[in-house]
Amino acid sequence: MTNPINSTMFGIAMVIYLLATLFYIVYLVSKNRSVGLVATFVALGGWLINTAAMGVRYLESYKAGYGYVPLSNMYESMTFFAWAIILIYLIFEYAYGYRSIGAFVAPLGVVGIALVSLNPKISSDLQPLVPALQSNWLTAHVVTCFLGYAAFAVGFAISIMYLLKKRSEKAYGNREGALPPSKVLDELSYKAVAVGFPLLTLGILTGAAWANYACGTYWSWDPKETWSLITWFFYAAYLHARFTAGWRGNRLAYLSVLGFLAVIFTYWGVNFWLSGLHSYAG
Amino acid sequence: MSSAEERSKGALDRLYEFFCSIKLSLFCLIALALTSIIGTVIQQGRDPSEYVREYGASTARVIAALSLHDMYHSWWFQVLLALLLVNITLCSIRRFPHAWRLMRDSDPIFEGRSVAMHEKWERTVKGVSVEEVARKAEALLSQKAGKPVRAERDGSTYFLVSRGGWARMGVYVTHFSLFLFALGAIIGSRWGFKGFVEVPEGQTVNTILLREGGVKPLGFDVRCDKFTLAFYNDARGVPTERVRAYLSDLTVLEGGREILRKQIAVNTPLIHRDIYFYQSSYGQRAGNGAALSVMGPNRNLIVYESRIDRGGPGLDLKDGNVLELLDLTANLRETGPAVLVRVLSGAGQPVTRETVVAAARGGPTPVGNYLVALNGVDTTMYTGLLVAKDPGVPVIWAGCILISLGLLVAFFGSHRRIWLRVSQESQGVRVLLAGNSSRNRIAFENRFRELTEAAGETFGT
Numbered sequence: 230m231t232n233p234i235n236s237t238m239f240g241i242a243m244v245i246y247l248l249a250t251l252f253y254i255v256y257l258v259s260k261n262r263s264v265g266l267v268a269t270f271v272a273l274g275g276w277l278i279n280t281a282a283m284g285v286r287y288l289e290s291y292k293a294g295y296g297y298v299p300l301s302n303m304y305e306s307m308t309f310f311a312w313a314i315i316l317i318y319l320i321f322e323y324a325y326g327y328r329s330i331g332a333f334v335a336p337l338g339v340v341g342i343a344l345v346s347l348n349p350k351i352s353s354d355l356q357p358l359v360p361a362l363q364s365n366w367l368t369a370h371v372v373t374c375f376l377g378y379a380a381f382a383v384g385f386a387i388s389i390m391y392l393l394k395k396r397s398e399k400a401y402g403n404r405e406g407a408l409p410p411s412k413v414l415d416e417l418s419y420k421a422v423a424v425g426f427p428l429l430t431l432g433i434l435t436g437a438a439w440a441n442y443a444c445g446t447y448w449s450w451d452p453k454e455t456w457s458l459i460t461w462f463f464y465a466a467y468l469h470a471r472f473t474a475g476w477r478g479n480r481l482a483y484l485s486v487l488g489f490l491a492v493i494f495t496y497w498g499v500n501f502w503l504s505g506l507h508s509y510a511g
Numbered sequence: 512m513s514s515a516e517e518r519s520k521g522a523l524d525r526l527y528e529f530f531c532s533i534k535l536s537l538f539c540l541i542a543l544a545l546t547s548i549i550g551t552v553i554q555q556g557r558d559p560s561e562y563v564r565e566y567g568a569s570t571a572r573v574i575a576a577l578s579l580h581d582m583y584h585s586w587w588f589q590v591l592l593a594l595l596l597v598n599i600t601l602c603s604i605r606r607f608p609h610a611w612r613l614m615r616d617s618d619p620i621f622e623g624r625s626v627a628m629h630e631k632w633e634r635t636v637k638g639v640s641v642e643e644v645a646r647k648a649e650a651l652l653s654q655k656a657g658k659p660v661r662a663e664r665d666g667s668t669y670f671l672v673s674r675g676g677w678a679r680m681g682v683y684v685t686h687f688s689l690f691l692f693a694l695g696a697i698i699g700s701r702w703g704f705k706g707f708v709e710v711p712e713g714q715t716v717n718t719i720l721l722r723e724g725g726v727k728p729l730g731f732d733v734r735c736d737k738f739t740l741a742f743y744n745d746a747r748g749v750p751t752e753r754v755r756a757y758l759s760d761l762t763v764l765e766g767g768r769e770i771l772r773k774q775i776a777v778n779t780p781l782i783h784r785d786i787y788f789y790q791s792s793y794g795q796r797a798g799n800g801a802a803l804s805v806m807g808p809n810r811n812l813i814v815y816e817s818r819i820d821r822g823g824p825g826l827d828l829k830d831g832n833v834l835e836l837l838d839l840t841a842n843l844r845e846t847g848p849a850v851l852v853r854v855l856s857g858a859g860q861p862v863t864r865e866t867v868v869a870a871a872r873g874g875p876t877p878v879g880n881y882l883v884a885l886n887g888v889d890t891t892m893y894t895g896l897l898v899a900k901d902p903g904v905p906v907i908w909a910g911c912i913l914i915s916l917g918l919l920v921a922f923f924g925s926h927r928r929i930w931l932r933v934s935q936e937s938q939g940v941r942v943l944l945a946g947n948s949s950r951n952r953i954a955f956e957n958r959f960r961e962l963t964e965a966a967g968e969t970f971g972t
Contacts, residue, residue: 295743295755357743360756364778427918434911443778445705445789445899447907448696450583452551462544466537473533491544503551 235289235299236346236353238282239308243342245275246315246335253331257407265328272315272335279312279342286355295357300371303500304345304353309371310496311341313379317424321383325417327409333386366439374432374457377425378492381464384421385489388482390414395479415478418485419471426464433457452503456495463488531601539595546591550582596693599686610679614926619662619671621930621945628930628945630956632963636970637939641668644940644970645933651969655962656929667934678924678949685917691910699903710735711796711893715764719898729898731783732764738793738892757790759894791897797841798889801850803868805834806875806882816886828881831857837865839888846871848888854879925950929962942970 252268255261286299299305318334321327345351391414397406408414436454437447448454467484470476476484529535553574554561562571562580578585621628636644645661645668652659652672659670706719706727715734718726739758742750756776763771763783773781781788799821805814805828814834819826825833833855843849849869854862863879875882926949934941944966948955 294746357753357755360754360777363756363776366778423922427915427922430914430918434915437907438911439778441904442780443789445787445791445897446901447904450550450555455547455551455583459544459547462540462547466540466544469533469536469540474537499551 233286233289233353233355235282235286238278238285239342239353240346242275242279242282242311243339243346245271245278246311246338246342249275250332250335250339253328253335257329257332260407268328268331268335269319269322272331272338273319275338276312276315276319279308279315283309283312290355293355293357297358297363298368300368301358301362302356303351306371306375306496307341307345310375310379310382311338313376314338314341314382317376317379317383317421321417321421325420327413327417329408330383330387330390330417333390334383337382337386361443364439364443366435366442370432370435370439373428373435377428377430377432378496380421380425380428381460381485381489381492384418384425384485387414387418387421388485388489391418391482392479392486395482415481418482422464422467422485422488426461426468429457429461429464433461453495453499456491456499460488460491460495463491527601530598531605532598533602535598536595536602539591539598543588543591543595546582546588549579553579553582555583556581592693596690599689603683603686607683610683614676614679616676616928617660617671617673619660619669619930620664621669621932626930626947628947629952630944630946630959632944632959632966634942634967634970635936635939636942639940641666641933641935641940644942647969648931648933648942651962651966652929652931655965659929659931667932669933670929670931672929674927675924676926678920678926681917681919681921681924683917685914685921688910688913688917691906691913695903695906695910697903698906699901703899703901703903705897705899707791707895707897708733709794709796709893709895710759710761711891712736712738713891714893729786731770733788733896734762734764735894736760736762738894740793757793757894759790759896761788785902786898786900789897789899790894792895794893794895795841795890796893797839797848798891801836801839801848801888802886803834803836803850803852804875804884804886806884808880810882813881818889825855828854832862833857834878834881834883841888841890843867843869843871848885850885850888852878852883854881922950925955927955927958929959942966 249268249272252264252271256265256268283299286305287296290296290299300309314334315338318331318338322331346353390408391411394406394408394411394414397408398411403410409417433454436457440449440454441447463484467481467488470484471481554565557580559571559575559580562574565571566574574580578587582588618624648668648670649659649661652670656672657674659672662669662671704721704727706721708716708719710716710733712735715732716729717732718728721727737760739756739760740754741756741758743753743755745751758774758776760774761772761781762769763781771781771783775781775788775790777790780790800818800823801821802816802818803814803826804812804816805826807813807830813828813830814826817826819834819836821836821839823836825835828834835853835855836850837853838851840849847870849867849871851865851867853865856862866876866878866883868876868878868883868885870885870887875884877883928947930943930945932941932943934943944959944963946955946959946962
């Protein structure tokens with residue numbers, strides 16, 4: 230069967246994100262403003278194609294006779310995840326202007342699509358929805374969860390930058406380097422978590438509401454539900470550590486990294502390593 | 512106060528400090544996160560024998576002792592949750608009065624009070640009176656920031672514009688909603704129930720099997736009129752093997768009268784008297800009759816593929832005896848259809864024992880002097896319904912709405928205050944502009960800068 234248009238478009242978006250990564254890395258090293266501008270436009274271009282790909286997939290599902298919003302399996306959710314990461318990053322870039330972050334976030338967009346496009350075990354075929362997924366709650370739940378995950382991914386990238394910067398500051402002092410000042414990175418990683426946390430909360434709530442109408446209860450301590458709560462606890466700890474306990478610095482950055490590892494496990498680990506009724510996301 | 516009293520008061524204070532501390536909050540959150548991981552690795556709610564099989568006898572004993580097989584309902588997990596809620600309560604009680612005061616503060620006079628002013632701007636204006644400058648200041652503030660509150664003291668005039676004070680409440684609303692979740696969960700577990708019932712097509716039930724055991728009467732009847740498996744069609748309109756929907760046509764009856772009719776599917780349950788009926792499973796079950804063939808002792812065919820009902824008049828065996836169908840099943844221990852039969856004399860006396868005739872046997876089964884073969888059993892579809900009632904759900908919904916609003920306000924709302932003081936100094940009239948925002952400093956800095964630029968133009972030099 231020939232490759233449907235939508236998966237070709239996702240592949241193109243992935244390659245453009247890779248191009249954007251290269252431009253961002255060149256910007257990181259050279260600080261050349263024009264290079265930075267090109268990087269932003271390339272990333273935006275990739276994001277527009279990513280958006281169009283999702284729209285085309287939606288239309289193709291209608292043509293096949295069983296239209297649905299393309300958020301129902303691993304392929305669709307990962308390509309949406311990549312889309313959301315780049316979107317949130319571009320908003321951050323527009324608001325705060327630190328293009329060097331692009332060098333660390335754009336690769337996440339590449340990896341997001343690559344993991345499902347290049348993996349023979351993950352199908353990009355359009356499949357009609359199984360009865361359990363035929364619900365409007367699916368859209369609300371998946372969109373809020375993945376926007377939240379995407380914000381946490383941006384926060385994770387910034388925390389990594391923070392840890393690297395701290396190490397260089399310790400070795401070489403507060404010199405003007407490739408990375409923004411650690412204080413700025415600290416503030417920005419907080420802002421990313423501040424966006425992600427309400428979104429993840431909404432994601433958990435919409436999941437619970439959906440379960441209430443489909444599975445007999447709003448909460449059953451299913452591994453997927455529990456891991457989303459674990460992620461929520463970690464980021465709640467992050468916010469309170471920063472706001473109320475006055476944590477700054479490496480400790481806080483590690484907490485942000487741990488939180489994102491919990492996100493990864495919630496998304497992938499539960500499906501592939503644990504058993505439970507949520508494995509249909511695969 | 513004696514030293515003993517001081518010591519006990521000191522100990523009580525320390526205890527209070529401990530339960531109020533943010534360190535305890537962080538401990539609880541991280542402990543809840545890490546312990547919850549255990550329950551996702553060790554499968555919850557399984558039969559004890561499964562843990563022995565999976566982990567060995569001694570580890571299984573440890574698991575049982577620590578309630579790790581049902582850890583989210585264990586005493587220690589509930590204690591952790593309760594500890595966090597106590598901590599939140601005490602922290603909120605301690606911090607709320609100050610937040611409330613800040614929100615309600617409308618006193619423009621800031622001298623003698625500790626007020627944190629992030630932004631400051633000053634200008635001395637010559638050749639004008641305090642009254643004149645104050646008038647201009649009030650107009651400027653009204654235009655650029657909002658209608659100010661005015662106060663005068665010692666010849667100086669003070670203004671205060673305070674906006675978005677309600678943003679300080681976001682945190683308390685968010686935390687309060689967690690209590691609603693706890694309350695909803697408690698109500699649900701105490702007054703709710705969960706169970707299951709299989710309803711064959713055409714039949715009516717009025718009780719369900721509870722998950723923890725036992726039978727619960729519903730108080731009304733539920734009848735399954737029809738169960739349908741709907742399949743997706745391919746591009747040519749030919750049905751595929753992919754299931755599109757599981758549909759049950761249900762009717763609710765009270766006192767024999769039809770109250771409600773609904774076709775339910777997986778995501779659309781039937782709700783009656785706050786009891787939810789979810790489409791959960793389905794299956795095939797033996798119906799009410801079977802088709803049998805009977806041969807006599809001389810292998811002569813007596814009856815060929817005749818259908819009889821369970822518990823009805825039996826098969827006439829043409830020699831005065833009757834073959835009675837006592838029971839039937841669509842699946843006998845995973846081997847296929849089977850029936851339970853017995854031969855009775857014309858007078859109703861048993862001639863043979865109750866005998867199982869199974870299709871899996873391959874050939875006819877001897878029943879007394881006869882040979883009986885099972886040709887088939889009637890099957891009927893049944894729908895498996897998950898039945899649940901949870902009176903705590905409205906409280907949970909309230910919690911959901913409150914936490915969403917609370918987070919929205921806490922993260923995106925900001926309490927912004929602008930003070931302006933006009934005072935007489937030796938060189939002229941001094942104008943002091945100051946500002947404070949509880950959140951989103953960068954945006955506030957920009958707005959404050961716009962205000963000071965306008966102030967510079969208004970007051971000149």
